[in-house]
Amino acid sequence: MTVTDLSVMALWTAATLYAIAMVAYSVRLARVAEAKLNAKNIAPAPLAVAVGAAGAIDVEADVADAPPAPSPTRAPGARARGIGRSTMLVGFVLHLVGVVTRGIDAGHAPWSSMYEFTITGTMVAVAVFLIVQRKRDITYIAPAVAGFAAFAVVTGLRVWYRGAVGLQPALDSYWLVIHVPIAIMASGIFGVSGAASVLQVMRIDRDSELKKRRRFLGWMNLPHRLVKSKAARALEAVPQPQVLESLTFRLNALGFVLWTFTVMSGAMWAEHAWGRFWGWDPKEVWSFVIWILYAAYLHARTTQGWAGRRAAWLAIWGFIAIVLNFTVVNLYVQGLHSYSGLK
Amino acid sequence: MSAPESEAPEQQTPEQQAPEQQTPEQPVIDTPKRFSVDNYAYKSAPRLGVRGWLRWGWRQVTSMRLALVLLLLLGLAAIPGSLLPQWPTNGAKTQSFIDNNPGIGPVLDKVGLLNVFGSAWFTSIYVLLFLSLIGCIIPRAVAHGKAALVPVSSAPSSLARYDGRLEASSPLSQSDAVAALRSWGRGNLVWGWLTGYRVRVDERTARDGTAQVAVALEQGSLREWGNLLFHTALVGVLCALAFGSAYTYRGQAVIVEGQTFTNAAVDYDSFEAGRLFDPAWLKPFTLRLDKFDPVFDVTGRPVSFTAHVTYAKPGEHAENATIKVNHPLGIDGGNIYLQGNGYAPALTVKDSAGNVAFSGPTPFLPQDGMYTSTGVVKVPDVTSGPQIGLVATLYPTAAQATDGTVSSVNPQAVNPVILLTAYKGDLGLDTGIPQNVYQLDETKLTQVLGDDGKPLVIDITPGQTVTLPDGLGTVTWDSLPRFVALDLRADPSLPWVLGTALATLLGIAVSLFAPRRRLWFVLTHGEGGDGTDGDVPGSITLVEAAALAPPHDEAAARALASALAVSTGSPVPRPGARQEEL
Numbered sequence: 001m002t003v004t005d006l007s008v009m010a011l012w013t014a015a016t017l018y019a020i021a022m023v024a025y026s027v028r029l030a031r032v033a034e035a036k037l038n039a040k041n042i043a044p045a046p047l048a049v050a051v052g053a054a055g056a057i058d059v060e061a062d063v064a065d066a067p068p069a070p071s072p073t074r075a076p077g078a079r080a081r082g083i084g085r086s087t088m089l090v091g092f093v094l095h096l097v098g099v100v101t102r103g104i105d106a107g108h109a110p111w112s113s114m115y116e117f118t119i120t121g122t123m124v125a126v127a128v129f130l131i132v133q134r135k136r137d138i139t140y141i142a143p144a145v146a147g148f149a150a151f152a153v154v155t156g157l158r159v160w161y162r163g164a165v166g167l168q169p170a171l172d173s174y175w176l177v178i179h180v181p182i183a184i185m186a187s188g189i190f191g192v193s194g195a196a197s198v199l200q201v202m203r204i205d206r207d208s209e210l211k212k213r214r215r216f217l218g219w220m221n222l223p224h225r226l227v228k229s230k231a232a233r234a235l236e237a238v239p240q241p242q243v244l245e246s247l248t249f250r251l252n253a254l255g256f257v258l259w260t261f262t263v264m265s266g267a268m269w270a271e272h273a274w275g276r277f278w279g280w281d282p283k284e285v286w287s288f289v290i291w292i293l294y295a296a297y298l299h300a301r302t303t304q305g306w307a308g309r310r311a312a313w314l315a316i317w318g319f320i321a322i323v324l325n326f327t328v329v330n331l332y333v334q335g336l337h338s339y340s341g342l343k
Numbered sequence: 344m345s346a347p348e349s350e351a352p353e354q355q356t357p358e359q360q361a362p363e364q365q366t367p368e369q370p371v372i373d374t375p376k377r378f379s380v381d382n383y384a385y386k387s388a389p390r391l392g393v394r395g396w397l398r399w400g401w402r403q404v405t406s407m408r409l410a411l412v413l414l415l416l417l418g419l420a421a422i423p424g425s426l427l428p429q430w431p432t433n434g435a436k437t438q439s440f441i442d443n444n445p446g447i448g449p450v451l452d453k454v455g456l457l458n459v460f461g462s463a464w465f466t467s468i469y470v471l472l473f474l475s476l477i478g479c480i481i482p483r484a485v486a487h488g489k490a491a492l493v494p495v496s497s498a499p500s501s502l503a504r505y506d507g508r509l510e511a512s513s514p515l516s517q518s519d520a521v522a523a524l525r526s527w528g529r530g531n532l533v534w535g536w537l538t539g540y541r542v543r544v545d546e547r548t549a550r551d552g553t554a555q556v557a558v559a560l561e562q563g564s565l566r567e568w569g570n571l572l573f574h575t576a577l578v579g580v581l582c583a584l585a586f587g588s589a590y591t592y593r594g595q596a597v598i599v600e601g602q603t604f605t606n607a608a609v610d611y612d613s614f615e616a617g618r619l620f621d622p623a624w625l626k627p628f629t630l631r632l633d634k635f636d637p638v639f640d641v642t643g644r645p646v647s648f649t650a651h652v653t654y655a656k657p658g659e660h661a662e663n664a665t666i667k668v669n670h671p672l673g674i675d676g677g678n679i680y681l682q683g684n685g686y687a688p689a690l691t692v693k694d695s696a697g698n699v700a701f702s703g704p705t706p707f708l709p710q711d712g713m714y715t716s717t718g719v720v721k722v723p724d725v726t727s728g729p730q731i732g733l734v735a736t737l738y739p740t741a742a743q744a745t746d747g748t749v750s751s752v753n754p755q756a757v758n759p760v761i762l763l764t765a766y767k768g769d770l771g772l773d774t775g776i777p778q779n780v781y782q783l784d785e786t787k788l789t790q791v792l793g794d795d796g797k798p799l800v801i802d803i804t805p806g807q808t809v810t811l812p813d814g815l816g817t818v819t820w821d822s823l824p825r826f827v828a829l830d831l832r833a834d835p836s837l838p839w840v841l842g843t844a845l846a847t848l849l850g851i852a853v854s855l856f857a858p859r860r861r862l863w864f865v866l867t868h869g870e871g872g873d874g875t876d877g878d879v880p881g882s883i884t885l886v887e888a889a890a891l892a893p894p895h896d897e898a899a900a901r902a903l904a905s906a907l908a909v910s911t912g913s914p915v916p917r918p919g920a921r922q923e924e925l
Contacts (some may be wrong), residue, residue, distance in 0.1 A: 173669040257855060275678060280432060282426075299410065303407045
């Protein structure tokens with residue numbers, strides 16, 4: 001088996017394990033929500049868990065075997081949570097193996113093409129989740145993180161995969177190991193906090209009354225209605241918006257500082273490579289937009305009328321801009337940052 | 344306008360001025376006016392006046408809400424700059440965009456969407472934003488300076504209502520416990536003045552009459568300093584950029600191997616400078632390209648580009664240097680960057696009389712990764728016959744496909760071939776209109792045709808001489824040197840931009856991670872146990888502790904616990920001032 005095969009196989013296995021973890025964590029979320037509703041003396045509807053990932057049949061069967069009502073001695077969803085944690089952790093280890101072997105295969109830091117950036121960035125997002133998880137219980141965003149990781153790794157492997165090649169002269173600089181890893185770390189942190197922000201908005205909407213204006217919208221107000229529906233009961237297991245806000249603020253604050261450094265180090269590299277530190281290249285424009293969005297987020301959360309839901313939306317838009325910067329700008333917009341390796 | 348005035352409650356004469364002797368029991372009731380020019384429904388409502396309106400305007404400009412909207416507008420306004428071609432980044436592409444979209448192109452150009460970052464609306468957004476920023480910094484700095492002089496507010500009379508309240512009994516005497524808290528709060532000698540807590544100690548009597556000592560520790564000044572530094576440094580970045588744009592200069596030059604270039608505005612192929620830059624300031628150093636050394640891997644992917652140059656400053660010895668991608672050559676306050684490279688075939692053209700009409704290398708522009716390059720040779724100085732123009736394509740490693748088309752399969756010159764077509768007539772160089780050296784003005788030229796009536800394509804290899812038909816003359820391919828495109832840039836503002844940007848980074852990190860919290864301790868005398876079960880015998884001090892901090896500051900609880908431990912005499916290191924962590 002070559003190093004290339006080892007890397008690809010490790011990554012496929014990691015993606016599969018993430019998919020399993022996503023299902024397990026979703027089951028756990030539903031269990032916790034059910035228990036919370038039971039505690040509120042609300043008659044629970046039959047448990048329905050959406051299973052949306054391949055390779056999760058075993059877990060599904062396992063879950064079906066589990067007793068429908070959690071025993072009073074065990075925390076609700078404890079078994080699903082155990083499955084989720086173990087698969088996530090093993091998945092991360094294999095992910096790490098896949099990324100490191102890719103680096104060995106290519107002979108340089110594994111973040112010089114779109115495929116490499118995807119697998120490394122996703123790995124960092126999972127690492128951020130695992131690190132935060134050690135300090136405080138954020139299992140409620142685990143389905144989102146695991147699902148995103150599985151999706152991103154599979155997309156990388158299926159769509160953006162290219163064999164390992166040497167570095168192009170433009171990337172052959174020590175800045176590659178300063179600028180890009182910080183960008184990846186910032187993206188990973190923003191990814192986790194973005195997931196939490198989505199939950200925050202959903203939680204706020206679930207708890208709030210439908211406003212007259214929203215009622216008037218009727219079916220066009222589908223997202224809001226969905227959030228309030230029975231299918232979204234799992235949101236009951238998500239903490240209060242204030243708790244989520246304190247989590248997202250800490251993550252976004254760290255992410256913002258790292259992103260500021262990303263933009264600055266990118267400018268310094270551009271000064272070295274292209275002779276100007278800022279030239280409004282599409283990638284630079286979008287990095288600027290992302291910076292602006294998170295700066296707006298930081299201001300919004302202390303501004304009356306903007307704190308809470310609107311600020312959370314700004315953080316979500318920030319992460320959407322990061323994803324756009326990575327996909328659309330790399331693939332469809334011509335600029336100097338043409339390093340996707342896809343042609 | 345007038346000051347607020349009270350109004351009489353009489354129905355008949357609402358406009359009449361009310362007498363001063365109004366009883367306080369009787370509330371003043373305005374009668375709404377049906378219509379008013381100044382749109383004040385109640386006459387007694389206070390008028391703003393000119394100064395009031397100015398103050399209102401300034402409040403709006405400096406309000407967080409407007410800053411937020413401007414910030415979002417700035418982000419939104421930047422987006423078209425990434426989606427539409429922009430004049431400053433790619434003029435040729437922008438021109439062709441306008442040409443290809445005759446309907447919408449000129450309109451977009453007119454409203455500045457093809458030069459977003461130089462447009463009036465983009466500029467006005469960020470100027471307003473920075474105005475708002477300055478209007479925010481100044482009062483905040485003043486307020487913060489004043490706050491540093493205001494003493495720490497005392498601990499609340501009761502800590503019972505605070506979450507996470509802690510209690511401990513300390514074997515230390517009250518004064519020792521206070522001293523321990525004080526020294527813990529002040530932090531170490533070096534950084535304590537910046538990162539430590541401000542301390543206040545009150546000896547007071549509680550509501551139930553017991554004597555107590557209340558210690559208040561306050562931290563948060565650093566966070567605000569960071570905030571002010573961040574915003575001030577942003578203004579600094581803008582100033583540095585403005586300074587840079589006035590004094591920067593940039594020149595581009597194409598140099599063929601063996602040729603020498605002199606640093607003077609006329610020697611550049613293109614030269615731009617800031618408004619306040621004088622081209623006479625350029626130091627006339629010379630730079631010769633000795634050799635250009637590109638390395639490609641087996642698939643033709645570039646691995647490295649190295650230009651070996653010799654440069655000499657006036658009155659100094661020549662020095663050897665290399666210029667690589669990512670490794671510019673620093674010279675005369677500026678940097679020389681390697682921006683492009685290609686082949687510059689050296690051709691000699693003899694006219695119909697057999698005299699050399701043209702000889703020398705001509706840079707050909709690479710069209711693809713395999714360096715298929717196109718170039719134009721203009722031969723105006725013929726002694727007899729019409730002027731000659733050659734349009735040529737170079738294939739560094741030519742390979743012919745089965746259908747007869749030629750392409751290059753390797754960027755290195757393994758099997759170089761040039762295919763050229765010739766034109767004769769008037770090159771149009773005498774009209775005085777500047778021409779593109781990479782294009783032939785065909786208006787007064789006729790293409791040389793072959794026997795079959797189609798344009799004649801001549802292929803030529805290095806060292807070979809071909810004869811042009813119609814007795815035009817001959818073309819000899821002498822050699823195949825390479826050229827480099829160099830970019831010389833100098834920007835005296837760079838250290839300022841870097842310095843202010845680093846200050847921005849420091850400021851934002853401090854303003855986000857430095858904690859803002861208050862810790863309170865209430866110390867009272869207590870009686871210890873009998874010495875069994877670990878109880879402290881004799882007189883003890885009861886310490887009650889609580890913290891006030893924003894919910895995201897989870898380290899506050901740890902700081903409170905360790906401060907409490909210190910007050911009981913435990914030698915706990917002080918973690919209070921360290922950065923928040925996840």
